[in-house]
Amino acid sequence: MKFIDKLNAAARNNNSLLCVGLDPDPSQMPPGASLLDFNKQIIEATKDTVCAYKINLAFFEAMGDEGYKTLNLTRQHIPADIPAIADAKRGDIGNTSKAYAKAVFDNLGFDAVTVHPYMGFDSLAPFLDYSNRGVFILCRTSNPGSADFQNLLCLGSEGQMPLYRFVACKAQEWNWHGNIGLVVGATYPEELKEIRKAHPDMPLLIPGIGPQGGDLGLAVMASINHRGEGAIINSSRQIIHASFDADFASKAREAAVNIKDEINRHRCLV
Numbered sequence: 590m591k592f593i594d595k596l597n598a599a600a601r602n603n604n605s606l607l608c609v610g611l612d613p614d615p616s617q618m619p620p621g622a623s624l625l626d627f628n629k630q631i632i633e634a635t636k637d638t639v640c641a642y643k644i645n646l647a648f649f650e651a652m653g654d655e656g657y658k659t660l661n662l663t664r665q666h667i668p669a670d671i672p673a674i675a676d677a678k679r680g681d682i683g684n685t686s687k688a689y690a691k692a693v694f695d696n697l698g699f700d701a702v703t704v705h706p707y708m709g710f711d712s713l714a715p716f717l718d719y720s721n722r723g724v725f726i727l728c729r730t731s732n733p734g735s736a737d738f739q740n741l742l743c744l745g746s747e748g749q750m751p752l753y754r755f756v757a758c759k760a761q762e763w764n765w766h767g768n769i770g771l772v773v774g775a776t777y778p779e780e781l782k783e784i785r786k787a788h789p790d791m792p793l794l795i796p797g798i799g800p801q802g803g804d805l806g807l808a809v810m811a812s813i814n815h816r817g818e819g820a821i822i823n824s825s826r827q828i829i830h831a832s833f834d835a836d837f838a839s840k841a842r843e844a845a846v847n848i849k850d851e852i853n854r855h856r857c858l859v
Contacts, residue, residue, distance in 0.1 A: 731774025775803025
């Protein structure tokens with residue numbers, strides 16, 4: 590099954606555009622809780638509220654051997670009908686990217702990955718060659734420093750445009766397998782709206798709501814396509830660390846349901 594079909598099926602089955610980010614911070618977990626058990630309980634508590642899960646590999650890589658083992662087991666615990674996105678931000682020369690793609694897709698079994706386009710098409714080709722997997726290209730990211738480069742003016746086929754728009758245009762050009770999406774932060778709703786208008790069928794992975802300051806309602810209304818789909822609204826800390834106590838799983842579910850319902854309320858307004 591192609592990534593986009595799996596994503597749309599999960600979104601429809603759960604009536605949800607919510608993606609739960611599994612970015613666990615051990616300092617905010619209940620005392621004595623193992624990372625794997627924490628992740629499993631979060632997944633069990635939220636699996637009927639999401640269209641996808643996004644795992645940030647850095648939080649596991651920082652833990653060394655045990656982290657890699659936990660990453661693999663966490664990935665295996667995500668239900669087979671829900672897409673798992675590796676937030677890895679890979680992108681390097683061809684041979685290195687080929688190894689990265691094999692690690693993420695073949696070894697860890699992720700359905701999609703985030704990549705950066707700075708080194709050009711050949712650095713992304715090994716990922717794109719996995720035609721049934723999703724590849725989310727960093728476009729307009731949610732962090733304040735994104736403007737350092739992403740707002741620089743470039744000369745594209747339509748004249749001058751900021752770099753993030755040029756990246757989106759290139760992504761559309763490379764999308765012959767239909768497996769490319771874009772990462773666009775909720776912190777820039779006008780740019781998000783602009784990108785959706787220019788690329789109506791491309792899935793958008795949207796970080797930045799909650800602690801980063803993105804407005805959920807504006808993000809939803811700017812990002813969904815004409816079918817009310819196509820957006821993957823990520824929330825991490827708001828959900829997985831909704832409680833620091835033994836009730837963390839039930840509080841995570843409560844937070845996920847609330848965000849899912851708020852997303853759906855805004856979908857109805859468009």
